Amino acid sequence: MFGYEFYIDPERCIGCQSCVNACAECDTHRGTPMITVDYLDRRNSIATVPAICMHCDDPTCAEVCPADAIKKGEDGVVQSALKPRCVACSNCVLACPFGIPKMMTKLELMMKCDMCYDRTSVGKRPMCATVCPSQALAYVTPERIARERREKPTNVFQFGNETVTTKVYMMVPPGTQAVAVDVIDFMWEGAQA
């Protein structure tokens, strides 16, 4: 709407948890961060990756919601569950290919990143992107990302035969068309073999 796009570059993430703390400061969900910093392979690596909602073009979470509680706005932002509708069934938690929705059992409500809708809808940057010291989370114009980064943004993810396109971009090495994920590779049993 304001010409900004969200870019995630896991390569830049230093695992400082600034985004997590900044997110938790937001008034709309005070004390509860909607972003997580995940260790990819903690035994062998210090590599971390921030996990925010990718805002899929065809959001699986909303598709599977039996209560019609998750809505996607015209700006492409997939909103957090509507409190009066959410029945806390966790369908969205299980369905999301990126593992983003969190079930708040005490509130009986699913909560997830809505790209700081109160901020981005008026042209401000999301909390996490404002504090990220290495700009692994960047909320900038496409021109600026093309000028300043060697990596190229992509918003196509390949989960087996399922192709997911998203509003949020992931920075990938030049020449990569899509982020292909073979789920079997990431299963715990696979790591043992």
Added chain:
Amino acid sequence: MNTEPLWREEVSIHAADERYVNRRQFAKFLVLTSFGMFVGNLWILVKSWLAKKTFYPVQPVARIGEIPVGGVRLFNYPGPNDPCLLVRTAETEVVAYSQKCTHLSCAVYYSRENGRIECPCHEGYFSVETGRVLQGPPQRPLPKVVLRRQGDQLLAVAMDLQAGEGVRNA
């Protein structure tokens, strides 16, 4: 060919679709509400057809000799909780009204000096001849008690709710 299932239209993941009312939904709403109105009116009509006519008892109120000219007598008619006011306005003239003001049911009284029935709560005045509203907040005339004379005895025989209706310059 549209392969989207029919329920997609009703349950959309897009916020904008939820606020959008299409022609079919609007027509459905109109038809259903007018059908509801029709059924409601029908019910009222049937109820009024089946309603029994109110039965008024014949009840002795007073002997005419007991009340001086300009005097009043309180009685209950048609039920024991319906206070009424009987006024002897002249030698041969006797009228009776419900004592409940038609505005907020305050007890009205007969004002001999002004020759009218007055309600003290909001200064609603009624004509003593017909019960029509002379001034004040009441919108309806006082219900009149139809009296019948049987020798010296006055009998209340019915209530006339529209006695003062249509009488403008009485």
